[in-house]
Amino acid sequence: MNSLFCSPLRYTQGYDATQSLGAEMAALGLSGPVLLVTSPSPRKLLEPVWAKTLGDAGIAHVIHDFAGECTSAEIARIVAVAGAAGAAAVIGAGGGKVLDAARAAAAELRVPFVCCPTVATTDSPTCAISVVYTADGVYEKTLFHGVNPALVLVDSHVISRAPARMLVAGMGDALSTMFEARACVAAKKPNTRGGACTISAMALAELCYRTLLADGAEALRAAKNGEVSPAVERIIEANTLLSGLGFESAGLAGAHGVHNGLTAAPGTHAFLHGEKVAFGVLVQLMLEKAEQAQVDEVLGFCCSVGLPVTLAQIGCANLPDDVLDLVAARATAPGEWTHNEPFPVTAPMVAAAIRAADAAGHAFLAA
Template sequence: MKVFGAPRRYVQGKGALDHLGPELARLTDAAALVIDPFIDDLFGARLQASCNAAGVSLARLRFGGESSPAEIDRLLAALGDTPPPLVAAAGGGKCIDAGKALANRIGAKVATIPTIASTDAPTSHNYVLYDDDHRLLAVEKLPANPDLVLVDTQVIAEAPRLLFLAGIGDAVVKLFEVERCVAAKGRNVFGADPAFSALILARGCYDVLRRHAPAALAAVDRKAADDALDLVVEATVLMSGLSFESGGLSIAHSMTRGLSAVPKYARALHGLEVAYGVLVQLVLEGRDADFFDDLLGFYAAIGLPTSLVALAGAAPTPEEAATIARLTLSAPHARHFPRVLEEAEVVRAILAIEEGRFADALVEDAMQGSKSPSTAPGLAV
């Protein structure tokens, strides 16, 4: 059975922050806003004014910095005895996760207001909890996707370039992961069969990024939203989120489990980790030299990492490569591959990439007896 999940309403554009009040008024007359302190200083009064004008009572709660159970307890206590029917969150990924977790605690609706475009998490029904030392505790799920996602592209344009690049990295891998999940007859994030619509969205997302990512990055350098940035934000936040949740993931996102266990890679931005991780996946698929020349040219043009040295300044030892491979294959999404992978072939792929060998005989023995076409059978539109 197929399941396709999506936010109830998605709003994007320059000046979107000024529309928060009218958008929330569609859903409620009272809300709590979990807000990053930096964002509160910049935009808190503006958001408050929009809500006041729309007749929405807004209680602003400054985020403490970590999406941890202790922080959720603190935010819950700050709500008092009458929690609102909706929790909004404005800021980066951790702040939005905290808002989702708080909403889940009180059974409230959710609105997300991302102020960076580093991942597609604002559209997702997932959220992550960490301990106070930033160690992952759990990935939890809301009953449904957010009721509202509101993205101000001018705010995104003024955020750090590296975060915007990470969002491109997180999104560009989705096509390859959804293809593999569909080909392997895997399960999407809802535990259902992948929706074909998700594959079409993943293809569209990839096409937008290949065509418009350089110009969008130039807009971020100018700190001025334009048409290219608008297209890329829609791809990285909306299209990417819809495609991965309803289409499924594979090796690229499984790699984060291994990379996070090696200290010198653990602090890399998620989107840059998976941009590297999909290269491992593609080596394991046996993609040809022309394919890699094209993709690596795109990576080089915009600054995505093509090795672990490029990701974090250091190559892995054989022992570290083995740790990454072992933990990668322990992730549930690693099963979304046309064949069962062995730890040794993942290690070979990791080490081959560090040597600049992508379509190389080093991993041919891992390919024997396995057909790994560039496009899975039955996926043509």
């Protein structure tokens, strides 16, 4: 198996970075016309900025209002609108679903994709993957595209306007990256692109974890005050770039498998991806029989930024055994990330690890 590392061509982050969108695209040789896919709040905030920056760069653009869910039908609509506009590139500006739909349309059209996340809530912006849902919001499939975005442009001023909870959830998603990378390497499992992990991807995953420990709590304090401090910039980078490159080029394992399992418990539906992933990290550590010092470090970090450490904190207080069994079965379904752990994982093992993680969380909170 070859080692394989992939990334966007260019990553740009900064306060009011949107003002540089046109120049950044021009620097990559991208020209118009472009289709810009977005949702109401980014459009309200940024439409004049897009007009100026793209206009200054001589890039004509058409805006497509995202229908609200990343469905096959919405991707087809974007492809049709882009085709009618003769789009030479697609820009996505918004949250994960907007970006995933725009990314999938660009891949289908074989034109470059420019990714402008307006929240730092997951690590998906840099990757070449779209998650597709039904119109009712039920998971349908994951699309693995050939190429990563040409440009990922992250405006920290825009991101600072989102609720602090979004940034915290992004830290939860980023928390999993190093632990899942280590599991995949120990198991000699391929990364999400079918190659072996490079030492570069592992180094980025480890830096991601160290950055969370060093800057997470301070970034949350600043974010709550609407400040874009250096710690906030570093956490945005950890949540987006470090975690994104780390998960895609190193791999996913128990934490994301448990996350997918937890979606079978109705109580978790009000919680964000990264919040469930954070609890999934604890479960993965229980599965792996990690050292107590490592467990305590993760628990301490989670508590310092308000990430969940108990079932009650993800809407599953008094989780019945039959629902737990459903969660564990879903987490160990064939092909699930859980099977990237370096030992066979069964549903009863996951159920026991979920109870153990919950107990560890309660014990830590009580201490």
